[in-house]
Amino acid sequence: MEGFHLGFTREKRIKHYSSTQKILLVGEGDFSFSACLARAFGTAANMVATSLDSRDSLRLKYSNVMANLNLLRMFGCTILHEVDVHTMSHHPLLRMKRFDRIIFNFPHAGFQNKEIHFHQIMLHQTVVRGFLRNAREMLTENGEIHVTHKTSYPFSDWNIEKLGQEVGLFMIEKAPFFLCEYPGYINKRGHGVRCDESFPVGECCTFKFVKVATNSAVQPQAVNSLSDIVTVRPHLVYHIRYNSIGLYNILGCIVILLLYCCLTISFYNI
Missing domain, CATH: 1.20.5 (Single alpha-helices involved in coiled-coils or other helix-helix interfaces)
Structure with a gap:
């Protein structure tokens, strides 16, 4: 498995991310976000970028995906396909790795119902919860999990912060997210006949989570106040x-x- 040979090159940053961090990207569409980070760092040796889709499916769905994949390989990125967020901590090429940042942008369960439908919201929550539970097992001691999504209704009903608490995570920040701060990143619908189209993100944020210490007397569901962080x-x-x-x-x-x-x-x- 390639990657993580960071050497002693000068640190480069883009927003919350650094070329010195070991970064796992989950649920990539056309891999334009990964490519954005690679261009900013001048390397992708510190990155593992994954997709749920197979390589063949990606070629059919996204017009620019091959260009992004080629760029990532040129920069030394490890690329994995058919990685399921519900089982990724057991993936043979990931289970022994630990990451400083694990990123999932605009998670989505597909379009079974309208977004306001209770069942659709539950499907989305299942995806996010599964991701958070697995990502927790893949963090370094001081690592962070980042979930970026819309914060307006009905997406606010996903209760992403609560989903984190359920699996032993604590939200340390809810940072506003702006597409313009990530040059070259084009968010994709990812499903249906319009899968290669982007969608308006409106108001959205990056939810940042850290692990609740396993030896803490505080139960995950009880970590709701600042005073609890001392033991977390x-x-x-x-x-x-x-x-x-x-x-x-x-x-x-x-x-x-x-x-x-x-x-x-x-x-x-x-």
Whole structure:
């Protein structure tokens, strides 16, 4: 298996991603997002890019996929096809690998019903939950899982943050996502006769997850507050302190206000 021979080249970045990170990309369509990262880094030796579709299916579905695949190979990317998010942690070429970033952009279960239909939402949730559960097993100690998707209704009903909690993950950030920040990336519908067409993303975000420590006394479903992070990820203590300072400021203002009221009442009683 190629890749991960990072050497001592100068770090290059694009948004949340670095040429020094070991990156796994899941559910790629025409591989334009992977190609975007490779161009930004000047290498793809640190990347593994995967698709659910076979190579032959990709050639039929996407007009530009072969150009992107050729570019990725030229940059040293490891490319795998027919990788299912529900079982990817057991894939023979992936099960021994650990990644700093695992990325799934615009996951989708296909078009069985309208997007607002309850059953369709459940199908989408099954895909995302399966991905998160498997990705959790493939992270380095301080690695992150990134899921990018629309945040408007009905996509907001997917409850992606809650799906992460169910499998032992904690969301550390919900970062706004803009297509223009990833030159060359063209999102694809991926299904049906219009599979090679892009779709309007509207308001969307990248949900960033980290692992809940397995030796933590906090159960995954209970990790809902900043105070819980102490037992979840020690390197996130900064976030707790930052938010605690804000809380202390609020409490201090309340105490001062109460003292002022007491003094005012005492003055009038005199």
